[in-house]
Amino acid sequence: MNVCELFQNMSLSENTVLIFFCNGKRVTDEKVDPSMTLLSYLRLKLRLTGSKLGCGEGGCGACTVMISSYDRLTKKITNISANACLTPICQVHMMAVTTVEGIGSIKEGLHPVQERIAKAHGSQCGFCTPGIVMSMYTLLRNNHQPTMTDIEDTFQGNLCRCTGYRPILEGYRTFTKDYVSDGSADKNCCQMKGNLKCCTDDGLNDGTPQSSKSNCCQMRNTEKRQEGVQSCTDENQCCMISNGKRQISTILFQPSEFTAYDPTKEIIFPPELILMLEKEDPQLVKFEGNGLTWIRPVTIDQLSAVRSQFPNSKLVSGNTEVGVDIKLKKMHYPMLVSVANVAELNTIGLCETGVNIGASVTLSRIEDFLKDAMGQIPDYQCKGFAAVVDMLHWFSGQQIRNVAGIGGNIITGSPISDLNPILMAAGCTLAFADTKGVHRSLQIAEHFFTGYRQNAMKPNETLVSIHIPYTKKTEHIKAFKQAHRRDDDIAIVNAAFRVDLHDGVVHDSSMAFGGMAPTTKMAKQTMNKIVGRIWDQSLFDDVIASLANEMSLEPGAPGGMTEYRQSLVLSFFFKFYLRLNQEIPNKNIPKVSPSETSATFPFKRDEVKSTQMFQEVANDQPPIDPVGRPLVHLSAYQQATGEAIYVDDMIPFQNELYMAVVFSQKAHAQIKCVDATAALSMRGVHAFIDHRDVPGSNLIGDIIQDEELFATDKVTCIGQYIGAIVADDKEIAQRAARMVQVEYQDLEPIISIEDAIEKESYFEPVRMETGNMTNGFESSDKIIEGEMRIGEQEHFYLETQSCIAVPKQEEDFIEVFSATQDLRLAQITIANALGVKYHKVNVRTKRLGGAFGGKETQSCNLSAALAIAAKKVGRPVRCMLDRDEDMTSTGTRHAFLGRYKVGFSNDGKIQALKIYLYCNSGNSMDLSPVVMDLALWQLQNAYYIPNMDAYGYCCKTNIPSNTAFRALGRPSALLIMENLMNEISYSIGVSQNMVRELNFLKEEQMTCYNQTVDDVHLVKRCWDECLLKSDYTERQSKVANFNRSNRWKKRGLSIIPLLYGVGFPAIQMDKAGAFVIIYQDGSVLLSHGGVEMGQGLYTKMIQVASRTLKIPSDQIYTEETSTNKVPNTSPTAGSVSSDINGMAVKIACEKLYQRLEPYRRQEPDKTWSDWVAAAYMDRVSLFATGFYKTPSKGFDYRTRTGEPFYYFSSGAAVSEVEIDCLTGDHVVLRTDIVMDVGDSINPAIDIGQIEGGFIQGYGLFTLEEYRWSPSGELLTKGPGFYKIPSFTDIPVEFNVSLLDGVPHTKVVCSSKAIGEPPLLLAGSVFLAIKEAILASRKDCGIEGSFRLDSPATAERIRMACSNTFTEKFPPAVPGQFTPFFIRS
Ligand SMILES: Cc1cc2nc3c(=O)[nH]c(=O)nc-3n(C[C@H](O)[C@H](O)[C@H](O)COP(=O)(O)OP(=O)(O)OC[C@H]3O[C@@H](n4cnc5c(N)ncnc54)[C@H](O)[C@@H]3O)c2cc1C
């Protein structure tokens, strides 16, 4: 049969009708567009918007769905979690897809997976929630009673930016085998009995904070438990009663209220689909449309036939590489041939010499198969398999491993492939078949990879299978990987080593490295050198010297971090050497000394554990009053079922169009010409807009208007808006936007702070001065000078910037649905751009999928551009930025540089501090002056600095304007100060804690900005409780012991205090409004100026209204925030939104309550609805406004005098870390936080803010790093390269306590602000890391202080743990080479 006949037989001339099942319903599409992903199909075609687009590149998990398939031969159903954003729609042909909408809903009832994440407070903004729900759901479908480890593994591919993960894990712990079989881990605890008595107290009422007593039930999760202390004895003296009045609780949710999980109730695989699949053999399918042909052969013969016919077709398997290329690199393949279902490429089995793995076998299947095989064949044969299995654990997340094929990894040929080094070291062979059926095999050795992402496979060949040989008794293989983040991250360097040792003599060896060259590289010279030599110290020394030479990198080599990467090569070999020495019982093999064994400890993380302690409401508080109770976030159920609507989930308006922005590709350039002709000629394109279309002002900005909405003749950063295309849909708009030709003339850019200092490129500098510097330094015994850098931080809200502008038919009115935290600013920016009065613009916001400051000023550019577009075309226009567009075009938290000189006494008392703070503001002012002021005010933190001279310089550079980010400049300032405290303690040899305590601010002392702090004693209270609760002193000696006995792992322990000023220094912002309506039936509609962005504001405001009106909270509803209900609002920012909006709500509700008073008095036995009805009949107004302004003095920016803050909150945190001195890896072993929130309005929400804020701060100080090309291009624009903390980055033990008995009379319901302050406490992790590095350096004989910049990445930690390996690679001299990347 010739190819044409074969094709006719395969009916390739006709398109297949796409059939799949979604949530049990059949979907049939005769004209499917094969370029669509499953996610776009679900969202746009099926209008199932529960699955979210967080990144589009497999890195966040927000799009996770379950895909089920049926194998007619084995009759087996397979359920996998997968990223819908990377799954081609055609790939799910004849499969069943389950989305978050398919498993439960508010109307039909929530699935237990949805219910538990909601009730356990595991959903804040909710944008990540559907993806997390579906990962967990798929796990349960495959394993009804998972372990905690299974749960943590299942979430490797999911990110959440709000919660800090702890509540999600705790909620889902209730599904685990341990939990279910035990009934409850804590079933014997008094706290579970609800009797308000503690079962474990020692009966001593000695004033010690009770929960810190050694035998307290609350200590059950700490080391005390290991010591056998399990229960209290005297129920009369409960340690959990605060001040003898209000109980301390540890229970934020009641598992007993959860619906039991019954696997038999799960929806089944569609029987109709089984029948269809049983009817005939799987068929070749073809789909064609929108310029793409997608073919899925099912046998190798079909594959060969297709490829002969279409030699230029592109093979695709899991699409995790190809999909990313299409999405991010904008690659276009006219024909894709899927090998995912080719039977011959899907087999896996053992043979006499090893395992044969079909090229399309997914990584998850390989992992399962090899684990199984390892239980069946002798250990010595499986060392190669073990290396693969170990590595697969650190290979991406489960959603990727479930679909990615091994062939895809090999053929991609990425220099940082995790598998290729092992396959090369293990001597694997690859089997290929060409289109004529000719087979050949090749060893996967260095010559296989011929260049960057190139290999020796011929164009007409397909990789069929991979053979991994068994290892011989004498062979040993191990692999290593170091990434920026442990879970779901590509390697910085990876390595695999194999030696064949005969009686201690090297018979053969291979060493393969990833991340050291454009291809996976073997160390040939070193390998050859050691053959025939004894495996001993001298061999080790020679290998180290040889590898240092053979694996050397030029400064500026692609990938950067050259000294670190070279050090890793040596460290990995060192680990391999020691591991073998440990494992091989041979007299010729050197023994490993006990302290060196720490180099070989594999990474191990205990099961996460935690406590949350808060004060219960008073016994006599009416049950109807929800204030102080851990009410579930009011949108949590909708968020968990996917029913919560975010901007881009809104049903399209009639005639709606889509806008794609044309971004500047140059950091600093003159625009010579913009030509949109080609773009405008495309079908489906309606308009191109630029500055000429702006009828009003093209200048935008909050403090000053110094930013152009659309660049006119010059661009000042990459990502700046030059224009925009309006088209029928997103795909056309984006394609057309790429066709707009912009001609630039380059100008020299300024990227970094250092550049800006050199060129004196600043906005107006500020200065804060107190005391007398000359006297201060003269009275100092010691002076230290130094500098520290703190990097920027990307907001990484899961929902990117999004907006819909809807011009109204009448007059100039426009309605804008914007994901903004500052409706007022959005309104006036739009109105000014349109040149209309403010009342012609209504901005509406329902909820945000996270914001953290990034949607304050920076949401306005998109809203205003859309408004211009909508006006021009006279139709509604929508845009949601892609993740890479969002990260390229919006700013971040400012990077800071601090240059300091501090004078202090011999005992550590600070006498004087002179400091220059520089921040990188980017190309416009935005909120930089506020950021800098807050940094200057935060510098002193909780300390008294009698003489201080501080300068603040906001550097003007050519990166996108940096902006507000949770706590603004304060975390950076705090870290500089706390680092200084450590430096002082190192310099005088006094403990850090003594230095800190000695410098604590006292009540009678003023801050450097001349404000007194009423309740400054609360800092000391938090500090003391934190020390006690964390067993600080005892653990300090344990850490010291650990460090003495372990050379290559070190621990560090650190505590920091926090004093945080609350309130908008600009007094005009310290106000809020509310508008409350009571309808005839008694239901209440509550509106205020605050935006719900996950922080639980709407929930808290309803709690306040409920208390004030004395009605149940379910009678009150908040629909949205809009400028036509409550005008002139302040941004939802600065942690004060509950404070100010809460007071406004209270005032409005009090008015209404008073109006109903006569009816209540007249008929006290009647109900709320009756009183409302009676008032209605009496023509009483049933709506009221509330307006509140704080009585604070405010700060006068002109004279730089006044009081910037209304009040202060306090806290303290202790963190303990363990670092790997050879790789720079670290783990946070434990964190204890004590935080003052006054009387919490909602402890679950407040604790959620503490944990989420802390983990965000942890990311800032340890993990998250922006890298720029020297020409100003952002290189880390997506979750693939920018790493926020993931599930397994949180402290292994995470304890949070709210300070009890501290009602705060200045604020609504005696509460205090909480959104921002806890983020700063993550500084404790940074300083604990610094302590651990200090211990490592001591072992190398290096004493005293050293510079450690933030974030404390693996690279920085490793290079600071200086040893003989790192000394081989001294830093290259700046200026003598072009760095691969720079920091801003
Ligand atoms: C979020 C994310 C995380 C990742 N993490 C990691 C990681 O930790 N470590 C790592 O090494 N990689 C990682 N990757 C890269 C990628 O997932 C892997 O390389 C994966 O194994 C590719 O498999 P695939 O089946 O999806 O390949 P595809 O994208 O389908 O194809 C990749 C390439 O292989 C070719 N190809 C596929 N099958 C064949 C065949 N049988 N014969 C010939 N050519 C073929 C294709 O034409 C294409 O060029 C990650 C990717 C993503 C998106």
Ligand code: FES
């Ligand atoms: S949207 Fe699919 S993984 Fe992020």
Ligand code: FES
């Ligand atoms: S709740 Fe997870 S990202 Fe907001």
